[in-house]
Amino acid sequence: MCTDDVCEFTLVVRQARTMTYTGSDGKVNGIEILKNGSLQDKYSLSQGDMDGPIVPVEETITADGVQRNVILVNDQFPGPTLEVMEGAQVVLTVVNKLYREATSLHFHGMYMRGVPYMDGVPYVTQCPILPMHSFTYRFKAEPAGTHWYHSHTGSQKEDGLYGAFIVHKNGIPTTPSLPMFLQDWWHDDFNTIDVDSAFMEHRGPGRFYIPWQNRGFSFDGNELTALNFKSALINGRGRYNNNSAPLTRFEISSGETLRFRLIHAGAEYTFRVSIDAHSMTVVANDGHDVEPVQVQSILVFPGESYDFEVVGDPFNSGTYWIRAQTLWAGKGPDVEPEDRLQEVRAILAYDNAPTDEDPNSAMQTCTENSPCRVLNCPFPAFPAGSNMECIYVSDLNSTEEYSLSDESENEEYFFNFGYQIGSSVNGRKFATPKQPLIFKAPYDITPCEATCETDGCTCTYTAEIPLGKTIRFVLMNLGFGSGGHHVIHLHGYDFRVLAMGFPEYNETTGRWISENADINCGNDNKCGMPSSWNVARPNLNYNRPPTRDTVVIPSRGYTVIEFRSNNPGFWLFHCHQTTHMNEGMSMIIAEALDKLPALPYGFPTCGDFTGTEKPPGGGSGEATTDASKGQSSVTLVELEQIQLIIIIVVSAALSATIAVLAVVVYNGRVNKSKKEKLETPPAAPKSLEDTVIMED
Numbered sequence: 001m002c003t004d005d006v007c008e009f010t011l012v013v014r015q016a017r018t019m020t021y022t023g024s025d026g027k028v029n030g031i032e033i034l035k036n037g038s039l040q041d042k043y044s045l046s047q048g049d050m051d052g053p054i055v056p057v058e059e060t061i062t063a064d065g066v067q068r069n070v071i072l073v074n075d076q077f078p079g080p081t082l083e084v085m086e087g088a089q090v091v092l093t094v095v096n097k098l099y100r101e102a103t104s105l106h107f108h109g110m111y112m113r114g115v116p117y118m119d120g121v122p123y124v125t126q127c128p129i130l131p132m133h134s135f136t137y138r139f140k141a142e143p144a145g146t147h148w149y150h151s152h153t154g155s156q157k158e159d160g161l162y163g164a165f166i167v168h169k170n171g172i173p174t175t176p177s178l179p180m181f182l183q184d185w186w187h188d189d190f191n192t193i194d195v196d197s198a199f200m201e202h203r204g205p206g207r208f209y210i211p212w213q214n215r216g217f218s219f220d221g222n223e224l225t226a227l228n229f230k231s232a233l234i235n236g237r238g239r240y241n242n243n244s245a246p247l248t249r250f251e252i253s254s255g256e257t258l259r260f261r262l263i264h265a266g267a268e269y270t271f272r273v274s275i276d277a278h279s280m281t282v283v284a285n286d287g288h289d290v291e292p293v294q295v296q297s298i299l300v301f302p303g304e305s306y307d308f309e310v311v312g313d314p315f316n317s318g319t320y321w322i323r324a325q326t327l328w329a330g331k332g333p334d335v336e337p338e339d340r341l342q343e344v345r346a347i348l349a350y351d352n353a354p355t356d357e358d359p360n361s362a363m364q365t366c367t368e369n370s371p372c373r374v375l376n377c378p379f380p381a382f383p384a385g386s387n388m389e390c391i392y393v394s395d396l397n398s399t400e401e402y403s404l405s406d407e408s409e410n411e412e413y414f415f416n417f418g419y420q421i422g423s424s425v426n427g428r429k430f431a432t433p434k435q436p437l438i439f440k441a442p443y444d445i446t447p448c449e450a451t452c453e454t455d456g457c458t459c460t461y462t463a464e465i466p467l468g469k470t471i472r473f474v475l476m477n478l479g480f481g482s483g484g485h486h487v488i489h490l491h492g493y494d495f496r497v498l499a500m501g502f503p504e505y506n507e508t509t510g511r512w513i514s515e516n517a518d519i520n521c522g523n524d525n526k527c528g529m530p531s532s533w534n535v536a537r538p539n540l541n542y543n544r545p546p547t548r549d550t551v552v553i554p555s556r557g558y559t560v561i562e563f564r565s566n567n568p569g570f571w572l573f574h575c576h577q578t579t580h581m582n583e584g585m586s587m588i589i590a591e592a593l594d595k596l597p598a599l600p601y602g603f604p605t606c607g608d609f610t611g612t613e614k615p616p617g618g619g620s621g622e623a624t625t626d627a628s629k630g631q632s633s634v635t636l637v638e639l640e641q642i643q644l645i646i647i648i649v650v651s652a653a654l655s656a657t658i659a660v661l662a663v664v665v666y667n668g669r670v671n672k673s674k675k676e677k678l679e680t681p682p683a684a685p686k687s688l689e690d691t692v693i694m695e696d
């Protein structure tokens with residue numbers, strides 16, 4: 001843990017293979033898992049040496065026991081846990097040693113106040129960090145709590161590019177805590193799945209695409225994801241098909257209170273986490289303290305975090321299963337029952353428990369007299385007779401007061417997250433800008449035309465908000481494009497959760513019947529814009545509502561959030577379910593554009609690979625090789641010649657792809673939900689140099 005005022009870190013990002021081992025002779029061999037769980041060098045096995053070298057588990061990345069690519073951070077998966085004190089200045093250099101891909105790092109939950117260009121979103125707040133280049137993030141660690149860092153480029157997070165970022169409160173002694181990362185896991189790189197997905201613009205062959213009728217559904221009649229479940233990991237470990245791969249083990253002593261920092265770093269599947277024979281006391285969500293609530297399990301969506309405490313029972317000994325199960329209940333919208341347990345496990349081990357045996361503990365039973373409490377239901381209730389009681393996140397109480405500001409000072413916005421034209425917000429699929437927005441006008445974006453309101457479209461959807469107001473977002477999941485729960489993350493902020501609305505449902509089965517009727521979102525049932533409250537606004541809870549940075553919108557329902565605008569910048573606002581985000585369920589909250597801080601001297605520009613020609617469409621992508629720019633925080637990592645050749649070839653291919661994809665930039669206005677608008681690009685394109693403000 002760094003307790004200094006300035007904390008410096010270097011994170012080296014590189015690709016590796018799971019289930020391989022580099023011997024003392026430098027040779028890389030595959031690994032076989034023996035029945036007793038030990039790992040043996042495959043080469044020695046192939047030589048008939050059945051007692052050949054046993055590979056220490058800490059010297060390999062086993063994942064779920066199947067060999068595939070993985071991204072390591074400082075040779076670790078998950079990446080190292082970084083711990084700093086609140087208010088510390090963080091200086092963190094990312095060294096990109098991925099041969100084929102650019103990258104960027106987002107610090108999930110950090111405000112980045114005054115430094116919106118450190119938020120890590122490519123083409124919004126910075127240029128991507130090219131292979132063999134590095135970039136240094138500099139920001140203040142605030143707010144305190146459980147946070148995490150992850151790649152915000154492509155789907156690298158899903159392949160391992162993430163880790164915990166813990167900010168400790170000043171003046172409060174730190175107690176032992178353990179990150180617990182959840183992740184769904186496939187046996188291909190996730191970008192292979194993306195490329196192969198029928199959802200993406202390029203429409204691949206759809207190897208991973210499952211028709212609607214065959215997808216996994218939860219009992220409430222909502223689709224989980226279009227991707228078949230394959231496997232899952234807790235802190236980077238799991239077992240595929242009940243093999244004997246090593247699992248993550250958490251040590252606890254009798255009488256000890258252990259704090260877990262549970263974070264869902266995965267892509268698609270929601271997990272319900274429980275520990276056999278132990279209750280969990282939830283003390284924080286998304287890093288923000290709540291009044292303690294004792295539950296038997298927590299539903300965790302991608303991007304969310306929960307801190308919970310477990311007490312080591314003096315009467316317990318040995319080992320217990322920690323279980324994370326998906327919400328799978330059956331196939332298709334009619335939820336045809338199918339017996340498929342989708343689960344990953346870890347181990348809670350008391351002192352002196354045997355290390356070579358699996359627990360034989362049983363899952364908690366929930367009875368009428370002693371029902372199980374489940375935190376974060378995205379549906380109104382579990383089926384009758386399941387003896388499970390829902391606690392919604394909107395029921396949690398923050399430890400900090402919140403008061404209603406003058407209602408006339410409020411600005412209210414309605415955003416519908418759904419599949420009206422595929423994953424989109426208010427009927428708009430997000431088009432990534434071609435130059436980072438943080439470079440300011442002229443913006444190189446795909447403007448939203450007026451027809452987006454009715455027809456839907458792909459564009460750089462942006463809503464501007466003013467500074468110094470109370471901003472209320474009504475997050476909807478309504479209309480014919482609803483049908484799955486979404487989990488929405490706002491960059492640069494945390495917010496209070498004031499209300500959640502659910503659909504009408506069948507109390508016996510728990511299945512939805514009709515969508516929530518509180519909101520009028522137009523006659524066409526597309527729920528694009530504009531929307532309004534149908535009757536009076538529902539009761540909003542101002543009695544210490546919970547503070548979060550990521551929140552679920554129940555399918556066929558809504559969630560109301562509120563925050564005070566105090567952070568000029570371009571903030572990405574998106575669903576954290578990867579296939580949804582990558583298909584376009586994403587938008588920009590642009591705040592106080594006249595008050596954006598100047599970019600630091602020498603802030604890296606993107607360039608266009610060719611160095612001479614302007615890109616098609618007369619955009620603003622001039623190459624920036626001007627030495628007068630002075631010191632840049634990008635540096636070229638020393639290269640072997642062969643690596644350089646690979647990069648040049650890949651760059652050329654990328655450049656060609658970009659040229660093909662480049663869209664004519666319209667001079668039309670940016671379409672948005674409120675009265676203000678982004679500056680209209682001037683008729684004559686300016687060079688990029690003019691858009692970067694240099695500080696003396």
Ligand SMILES: [Cu+2]
Pocket residue numbers: 485486487575576577580581585
């Ligand atoms: Cu979503």
